[in-house]
Amino acid sequence: MASFSTTATLDEPQVSRGNEGGAPPIFGGGDDGRAGRGLPNYPTRLRRARLGLLVALTPVLMLFVSFTSAYVMRQGLPTWDTRTNQLVHDWIPVKLPALLWVNTLVLLVSSVGMELARRQTKVRAAAVSTQPAGPAPAGAEGKMPWLTMTIALGLLFLLGQWMAWKRLAASGFYVATTPSSSFVYLLTGAHAVHLMGGVVALLVAGLFVLLRRPVTTRSIVVDVAGWYWHFMAALWVYILCLLEFAR
């Protein structure tokens, strides 16, 4: 990999033209593996996109860590009751709608679908990545049943969450009823917003199929969206556990 020459004189700044088409280097090795000055090759782009995603998930995680610490702290706080003139706890545990468990199942299944879609596009991309990038061939190559399924299940999950909110309200728990219900709405809502981001990413991937974008580009979008989707599923399981077991 390190194939630079050491023959330049001190007066002439030495430059070189990259390692044309060389094997992609290990991440972070002080070499970005660019093949010339054009578009970086597929493994490089995939690695970079994944790294970007990993970095992007950090603040999302911090957001929910921070909500959790607020949850724990608020749970332990007493308040002054003006009628009895005593310190009381105003945290009334919320009975979660059973629908949430159904939604969880939907999301987990969607995650499986997502994984299948991710692997499918990756195999296709690997097949073509050795050839120069061009428009994707039509026909079976363009069809992405698993992706469609994931999007559908994702939307179903969001709908389910909306209905769970309705049930919660019907049982008398509004946003401001008690701090615990505030957190239920907050956490489910914040998660839903993030999941919508995932749906948008998948729709973009679908659009790329319709636009016949190169398989490699599509594969990168699906791959990154896939990992994001899995993260959202895991995050949801965490939120549900928090709300159910730390009431």
Add this chain to the structure above:
Amino acid sequence: MVSHDSHAHAAPQGFIRKYIFSLDHKVIGLQYFFLALVAVFAGIFLSLLMRIHLVWPTASLPFFGEIKPETYLSLLTMHGTIMVFFVLTTAPQGGFGNYFLPIQLGAPDMAFPVLNMLSFWTTFLGFLVLVAAFFVTGGAPLHGWTGYAPLSALPSAGPGEGLGADLWIISIAIFCIGALMGALNFITTTLDMRAKGMTLMRMPLTCWAWFVTAILGLLAFGVLLSAGILLLMDRNLGTSFFVPLVTVNGVLTGHKGGSPLLWQHLFWFFGHPEVYIAILPAMGLCSQLLSVFSRKPIFGYRAMVYAILAIGFLGFMVWGHHMFMSGMSPYTAFAFSIMTMGIGVPSAIKTFNWLGTLWGGKIRFSSPMLFAIGFVSLFVVGGISGPFLAQPVLDIYLHETYFVIAHFHLIMGVASIFGIFAATYYWFPKMFGRMMNEPLAKTHFWLTFVGAYAIFMPMHYYGMAGGLRRYSQGTEVGWIHKLAPIQQFITFAAFITIASQFIFVFNLFWSMKKGEKAADNPWEATTLEWTTATPPPHDNFGGITPVVHNGPYEYSVPGAPRDFVMQTDAPVAARH
């Protein structure tokens, strides 16, 4: 060739794609820089009004008329918020970081140019929303840059706490999102786009500083965002995260059980790292400049890197030192106190290394160097008061006084601004192809340097004597009124210092048009930005991929034909 994948984009043609919605990190860097320039003058103007009011309480002022105590609090809030977010966080990182990180690493652009563009425009939107708070009913909020609840959580708590406060929170939230997108790019670019041979330990300290700053931002802004969301809910949805059972003007607010301290914890978990977000880039830059202008390698490169990392790490463990007055357990306070003192260690290491770099160097006192030395001076003087404040016993007295104002203005405000000035004078030739006028620059330096001390040193005494911060007047309190001459002195010093900033602005714009043409490497420095054309071409290196063979600080290498060896020159034996 597909053009949607971003960093291989071709040079754009039209005006809009080239200068407005540009994907080029250099243009985006300049956009950030000019946004910060506008913001800093807005912030300065507000501070000027405050200083005038403190000394002539009855004077009627432009735009605001007669200053009521509430108006004073709005000025103070907007001054602090604009300065901390849109100047100190924007210029050193978003501005110079964007422009020079990719070039110094030998990359053609940031990893995700579209995201980079979005991050600027998001920040810009945040600024507009913030300024809009002045123009809505009730005016700008009163709660200070730290936004303490319950004041910030109750729209009925005062004029400005209505729509104005909502806009303030939304602006901060927008800013967080922009900053996070920026941090994402900085980190990915640093980890994945370095040129061949640019190992982590060959990165200039500027890059290290931008990188660690980005990590701090990545961890801190999400937490501020969460706090902002909770605050908005308290204000608009009737929840009680931060608001306890309180009355406003004798009327119960309907909230109960919330904790103002929860806000303080979340805010300062962000807030302390934020002060390092403001100063780390300046530290990196000054390390760079002291080496360049002393013609010596930086003293203890590795120690500098580890000190940056240590500061970043410890920065997340000390937020409680802003809350000693909150009634926290003395044991907790003790722990925070010890950790805070601990941050003094890497800070001292950096200071010693800066002095070690200067020691025995062939110093060239050019204007960037003056500002770098000024930075060291301010960092030491401003930092010394830190360990005083870090002791709960002392802080209980000093907390609400001008002593704290003196501390953080010297170390965070003026020191970072000196970093920005140093960066401007240093990189101007690369950015605009011309030199800035040196006599004007030196005049600007001396007036600003002496002026900053004249403004902020007396504040220590004013604070120790009991002068309280956030008060619009001291005229009716006898013992504070006795200190009025100090306040007058400060205000006059502020007049002169602010006026001398116009020298800088004049120099900046005049030199863009009329300055002497700059060579490609006018300072005889070693890092990659000086290997390329001036100003750098669209892909930074004109179709060439730089290959790095040396560390960034190879000055006065024995036996070398010149007193500096560029990073792309043939390898010399590493000496550290």
